Amino acid sequence: xxxxxxxxxxxxxxxxxxxxxxxxxxVGRGDCICDASExxxxxxxxxxxxxxxGSSDIWTEDEIERIELLGE
Numbered sequence: 553x554x555x556x557x558x559x560x561x562x563x564x565x566x567x568x569x570x571x572x573x574x575x576x577x578x579v580g581r582g583d584c585i586c587d588a589s590e591x592x593x594x595x596x597x598x599x600x601x602x603x604x605x606g607s608s609d610i611w612t613e614d615e616i617e618r619i620e621l622l623g624e
Contacts, residue, residue: 559616560585560599569620570601570611579604579622588612 555562563570563582571577580603588598588610598610 567622571617
């Protein structure tokens with residue numbers, strides 16, 4: 553069965569390893585969908601993500617290459 557959810561939707565409240573388009577990755581837990589800003593200042597959907605190192609970020613769909621859901 554094909555999953556048609558956006559990557560940011562799949563990350564919501566899930567433990568995951570996230571791989572980015574710039575070749576980096578991190579591990580943590582997605583929180584909620586929120587507003588993010590593009591370079592032109594326009595608001596788009598993003599995901600609030602709490603990393604295992606204690607920091608947090610907001611990422612847009614276009615920044616995420618792929619995800620691996622890790623379960624609990």
